[in-house]
Amino acid sequence: MSLKYREFSQLNLPSVDQEILSKWQEEQAFEKSVELRDGATPFVFYEGPPSANGMPGIHHVISRTLKDLVCRYKTMQGFQVKRKGGWDTHGLPVELGVEKELGITKEDIGKKISVEAYNQKCREAVLRFKDKWDDITQKMGYWVDLNNPYITFENNYIESLWWLLKQMYKKGLLYESVSIQPYSPAAGTGLSSHELNQPGTYKDVKDTSATVMFRAAQDEKSKFLHDAVHGAEVFFMAWTTTPWTLPSNLGLTVGPNIEYALVQTFNPYTHLPINVVLAKDLISKYLKAEGENGDFDGYNGEQKLIPWKTVATFKGSQLEGLHYEQLLPYEANSIEEVKRITPDADPFRIIVGDFVTTEDGTGIVHTAPAFGADDYKVGKKFNIGIITMVDREGKFVDGLGEFSNRYVKNYKDDPEYADVNVDICVKLKKENRAFKVEKYEHSYPHCWRTDKPILYYPLDAWFIKTTALKDRMVELNKTINWKPKSTGEGRFGNWLENMVDWNLSRSRYWGTPLPVWRTEDGEEEICIGSVEELLQEAEKAKQALGGDVNASISKEKLDLHKPFVDSIVLVSASGKPMKRVADLIDVWFDSGAMPYAQWHFPFENVQTFAQNYPADFIAEGVDQTRGWFYTLHAIGSLVKESVQEELKKHGVEVNDQKYPGLAYKTVVSNGLVLDKNGNKMSKRLGNVVDPFQTIQTYGADATRWYLITNASPWDNLKFDIEGIKEVQRKFFGTLYNTYQFFVLYANVDGFTFKEEYIPVDQRPEIDRWILSSLNTLIKQVTEAMDDYEPTQAGRLIETFTDEHLSNWYVRLCRRRFWKGEYEHDKICAYQTLYECLVTVAKLMAPVSPFFSDLLYRNLNQVTQLNNETSVHHTLYPVADVAKMDAGLEERMQLAQDASSLVLSLRKKVNIKVRQPLQKVLIPVLNPAMKEQLQKVEDLIRNEVNVKEIEYLTPDNTFIKKKIKPNFQVLGKKLGGKMKAVATALGNFSQEQIAELEKEGVYNLLVDNENLPLYLTDVDIMSEDVPGWMVASNSNITVALDVTVTPELLNEGNARELVNRIQKIRKDSNFELTDRITVKISGHPELTPAITQFKSYICAEILADNLEEDPALQDGVDVEVNDHLIKVQVSKKGG
RNA sequence: AGAUCCGUAGCUCAGUUGGUUAGAGCGCUACACUGAUAAUGUAGAGGUCCCCAGUUCAAAUCUGGGCGGGUCUACCA
Structure with a gap:
């Protein structure tokens, strides 16, 4: 234990990290904090x-x-x-x-x-x-x-x-089913959503899109359509960007509430008269408005403008259940084949789905359940079956006539490749089944590995039936405290509402195997729930199946990964061997x-x-x-x-x-960490920030503090090194300086907190103030931390340290530390500053664990007030309500405001603070304000170097006042008349203001109506003191007497001289406590100052002797208020 | 395409239940201060609070609609 506080030559955060880390290691600080x-x-x-x-x-x-x-x-x-x-x-x-x-x-x-x-x-x-x-x-x-x-x-x-x-x-929550997944035929593999999210996956490509016509079947259900066109053919129009899916079409989906129209017109390619059904809102995309009710009889195919007319309109729901003829019938996709694959299916039917929009296409969606998630879902719901006319290599299956075995995209980089989509469209055009064929540009996912377009393909997969627990998950989510709230309610809440079953399986190699074994015919299966069960079942199979089944399986050598688990064979109830299904589960x-x-x-x-x-x-x-x-x-x-x-x-x-x-x-x-320009960090852009380097250069604390206080954690952070530097300088630098200041004098005076804790009410006003602020800080920081708002907490600590502690308390109290004997006032100052420093160390410890620990350790090792060696083992400060005093904090704010205003006035007339001035006038609006100000009068006087403060009470007519409506109060009362009253008040004379102040009420005449105004309805401020230098903000007005009398000038010169000699002391590297003697060459203008303020000067500079010596030759040249003199300072006994 | 967050000074961010001079820090400029000195003070410049409309006596703040950016989910005709 040392009796001296540690002093530093400079702040080096990275080396603080090093030092504290080794302490932590030595003391097992983390483990201890838990124990x-x-x-x-x-x-x-x-x-x-x-x-x-x-x-x-x-x-x-x-x-x-x-x-x-x-x-x-x-x-x-x-x-x-x-x-x-x-x-x-x-x-x-x-x-x-x-x-x-x-x-x-x-x-x-x-x-x-x-x-x-x-x-x-x-x-x-x-x-x-x-x-x-x-x-x-x-x-x-x-x-x-x-x-x-x-x-x-x-x-x-x-x-x-x-x-x-x-x-x-x-519980039946784990099941196997077919699902439509992204699949890369070129690579022959399914793709995970992660792979689909690789950069560059989505590319803009031009595909052949087609609006094709499905002929309605003629039966009872479609009678209303055919009747409307006197028994002629009726077609349903549907749009697709993937014509290759048309042979797999099994349904047409309409929106139940979308309005559809039966339109009579001509096919633009064949010029044959046709009747088509499409969404009413989308007619204009296909037929020009001018053609409506055009010349049908005169149309022969030559005209650009195709005539059309709406014959009937109806809701999508009315179309449900209608059948249509297959567009591209072949052996492979014949109705018999469909029924063979999906026996109960009722395909080629109109079904309804909410996902249908009228944003593009025709409002009728070609539905091929095998190649789209929506299609699959709706197809399953309406049982239209499923056929997959494309194989896993990406080519059409046999039995599709001229299209058989053709690749649906150029997956093999064949230079001779002819786009099968185009051929399909040509065929449909010829058959009067295409209404419009065009190139269509859209973004489409590509396999990141082969660069080839993916397609959506039905693959077997295991699912967890999360939808069964949806209600519970939604309910439980409401009990979670989300930060920020919107993520829980919005992003997560919506996600839960629209939940689908969890696609659990992955056909990969390195992962947790799905513990399901099943027989080859798929009839019997078992799900294993433990190693013990697996070993038992394996042993059972070994017995039942004989041979070398599971011969090498032993508990000791067990590895629950592929391929080991796959080598284990189990036996079904009926005695058949069961193998593990190949899948792994989602990580x-x-x-x-x-x-x-x-x-x-x-x-x-x-x-x-x-x-x-x-x-x-x-x-x-x-x-x-x-x-x-x-x-x-x-x-x-x-x-x-x-x-x-x-x-x-x-x-x-x-x-x-x-x-x-x-x-x-x-x-x-x-949120995310972006670079300083708001771009996502990526290796490609080279804007990735290396955390090792950052921490090594600026220290972990500055980095952490910056990350936490710059923006709320859930906002994206634009990471800028400059921000860390600022934190380092502004916050840590200030705190370090404050600590340095404290130890500098505490070491001189031997302050070790060995004296009794001085009750706060026995300390000076400014001590009570900083302690009040400190406890307010504790309260606010605790609230913020409890609310998981560390950004708020950090900013509060920052403001306190910088503005209150350093730039007000320490600045104003400096003299208390270096002046006078080691007595009551000085001890108060030390105890107060010590308490502030230790408390700040504790408050900031969660965010910046290193510097706070250093601070705490250095302070505590001398005082031994706490038993804990590390700040992280102490208890978080608890606000002491007894020390909090709102009135005190308020009047200190007044003092700060007043000082700042006076300083700005001094600046305006260019009188330096060292030059004392006689008087400040402060108009007070009420006795309470005066009382508040009087309590901090000394502080203000010292801070701005003014001899006296005089208060101007409201009843004097000296001050010019300003009146302003209190909008919040008056607005509610007056409503519409607010504006008129505001204008009237703006024109108020000093006399009118005085009357209102005196009577407490003023009857204002607005629009021939008497409106009584009370004092609470308005804000009255002092605006000007005629003949004085005046400055004001919203709280307070100050007027400054800028006359420099000879007496004041002498005092100013004395102070200036003190300042110069202090500088010499410092430049000569004297100890703070060294006594000196001083000789001054003298100057007629300065002599009165030296004579009159000799004792003051001597006290300030610790001089035992001060004399003027006009003959002085050796000495430092200094300038005091434009007068050049020589000064010789010698250390006593030195 | 949907969901969600964001848009205030050159930069990073505050801005309470709507209330009348829209703030801070950094940066810049100038001047001070200096027994904390890699600090500090004062002042200046710098704003169409993204745009439009609405509600209101009153909108940075509330409502609706755009625009721009981020993220997530999706890509379906």
């Missing part, structure tokens, strides 16, 4: 697992700062906050990285490289940058337990996932299941799980809204009952109140 709270109420935090196969970026620093500051804050509030780290290790990014590294594609897996070797590569790759992550975690000061992290590829973790999946399976299931799997629930740690569910707080980037935030929420809802049962089995008391299946109570979603 210290043993037995305290837990605050549960979930760490969203990062994927360590890429380098951490600056955006990771912001979300981790957010997590860290909340956890630190809660710890300081007395909660125990355990923070188990985790690593997300599965999934596509890992695989793609490995493929790139090995120079292979997905197709090569199993051929050029075995699945086993491939997965081994993935396993190695996944933690490749773990060191870097650990490094940034430490350097940024993120406290998280990385010694016992959960890792998603571990068997225990996967086993928990299997258990969860089995619970869903048992988002991995992370969403972390509340359970991190504890290997329910196989171990059931109690631990119970204590750590749900999370009190989670935080990630807003991009996780439909990622992790969703999967956590969904899984929580899905397995609620199963988990409840499991907990009950272990004697944990649960019910729906205690365990509603809610995964997290508060979630903060932070």
Whole structure:
């Protein structure tokens, strides 16, 4: 323990980081911060697992700062906050990285490289940058337990996932179905949504689009159409940008509430008379308005203008159920084939769907269920069947006549390729089945690997029936505290409302295998929920099937990944072998299941799980809204009952109140980090900020503080290094200076807080003021932090430190620290400033853990007021209401305003502050204001160097006043007459104002109406004091006497001289306490000042002797108010 | 295309329930101050509060409609 506070030569934040980090390491500070709270109420935090196969970026620093500051804050509030780290290790990014590294594609897996070797590569790759992550975690000061992290590829973790999946399976929530997915025929593989989101995936392409005509069948249902045109043919018009899907057409979808028209006209290509149905609003897209009711008889195909007329109109719903003739009938898509594939189907029918719009096309949508998600959905609903006339290579199947085996797009880079879409259109034109064919430009997704257009293709997939739990998820979401609120209600709420079943399966290699085994005919299957069950079933199969089935399976060598699990064969109830279905599951299931799997629930740690569910707080980037935030929420809802049962089995008391299946109570979603120009950071643009470099250069604290205080975390942050520099200078620099100031004098005076704590009411006004402000600050910061608004909290601390503590309290109190004896007033000052510094250190500790700890340690190691060695082990300050005094803060504001105004007046007439002036006049509007001002009078006088303050009371006629309506009060009362009254008040004379003030009421005549005005209806301000220099703001007006009398001038000269000699002292590197003797060459203009203020001067400069010596030769040349003199300063005894 | 957030000084951001001189910091310019000195003070320049319409006595603020930017989801004829 040292009795001296540590002094610094300069502020170096990066070296502060180093020093504090090693302290933390030495003291095991993080571990201790958790242990210290043993037995305290837990605050549960979930760490969203990062994927360590890429380098951490600056955006990771912001979300981790957010997590860290909340956890630190809660710890300081007395909660125990355990923070188990985790690593997300599965999934596509890992695989793609490995493929790139090995120079292979997905197709090569199993051929050029075995699945086993491939997965081994993935396993190695996944933690490749773990060191870097650990490094940034430490350097940024993120406290998280990385010694016992959960890792998603571990068997225990996967086993928990299997258990969860089995619970869903048992409830019928896990099912297999066909879904329409993006598929790349060129690459022969389905694409994940992630792959579709690669940059450059969507390209503008020109495709052949066609508006084609489906002939209505003639039957009872369509009678009303045919009757309208006297039995002639009727066609339904539909538009497509993918003519190749037409052979797979099975339905036409109309909007139930859209108005359709039956129009009589001619086919532009064949010139034959036709009757077509399309949305009424879209007629104009196909037929010119001038042609309406045109000359039908005279039309022969030569005319540009095609005549048309509307024969009938009706709602889409009236068309439902009508049949039409197939457009392109062949063997492969014959009705018999359709019925063979989908036996109960009723195709070639008009169906209704809400997704139909009249924005483009004809309002009638060609529906090929195989090639569009909407088509598939609506097709399924109305049971029109499904046929897939394109194979997985992207070419038409056999049995489609001249189109058989032709590629629907040029997937093979064939220079001879002829666009089959064009040929289809030509054929339709010839057959009087095309109304319009044109090139159409639109953006279309392409396979990022082959650059070829993808198509939407029906593929088998496993789903979780999240829609079954939709109501629960919507309800639970309402109980979540979302920051910001709009993300929860809007983005997430809408997402829940429009939820579809979770497409769980992925046909990849490195991930959690789907634990479903089934027989070859697909009749029997089993879902495995634990390793034990798997081993039992494997053993059963070994017995039943014999041979070398499962011969090499043992618990010790088990790896729950491909290809090992795939080698396990199970046996069905009827004795047939069952193989695992090939799919893996979505990695988002991995992370969403972390509340359970991190504890290997329910196989171990059931109690631990119970204590750590749900999370009190989670935080990630807003991009996780439909990622992790969703999967956590969904899984929580899905397995609620199963988990409840499991907990009950272990004697944990649960019910729906205690365990509603809610995964997290508060979630903060932070925005993106953009570059300073607002562009997304990308390697391509080269605008990526390296967090290591940033932290190393500016320190973790400045970086963290900047990230948190610059903008609310959920707003996008335009990251600008200049901002960090500003934070460093302005906030940390100021705080450091304040600390330096404190220790400079505390070390001289030996202040160690050994004296009794002086009751606040025995301290001077300014001490009580800063302590009041400090406690107000504590209150506000605590409120902001409790509300998860760290930006507000940080800004408040900043304002306090800079404006109140440094630029007012310290500035005004400087003399108290260096002047006088070590007595009551001085001790008050030290105790007050010390309290402020320690409290600020604690308040800021969650956001900037390094500097705050340094500050705290340096202060506390001398005073030993706290037992805790680290600020992070202390308790967060609690506002002391007794120390808060609103009136005091208000009058200090008045003092600041008044001082600032006087200083601005001095500036105007160019009289420096060192020159004393005689008097300031302050008009006061009421006794209360006068009383307030009188209490801070000394402060103002000192600050602006004025001898006296005189108050002008309202009743004097000296001041000129201004009157203004109090709009808020008067507006409500007057309404429409407000304007007239405002004008009238603007023209008020001084006498009228005086009358109102005197009588308390004034009868104003507006539009021949008497309106009584009361004092509360108006604001009266002093505007001017004739003959004086005046300045005013909205609160206060000051008038300054700028006459410099000879006495004042002498005093000013004396002060100037003091200032010069102080500078010499400093330049000569004298100690603050050194006594000196001074000789001055003298000057007639200055002699009176020296004589008159000798004792004052001597006291100020610690001189024992001061004399004028006109003959002085050696000395420093100085200038005092334009007079040149020589000054010789010598240290006594030196 | 839908959802959502955002648009205030050159830059980064405040702006409470609508209330009349729209603020701060940075930057720039000038002048001061200096026993905290990589600090500080004062002043100046700098605004169509994105646009239009509406509600209101009164709109940066509320409503509607645009425009621009970000993000997410989707891409369906």
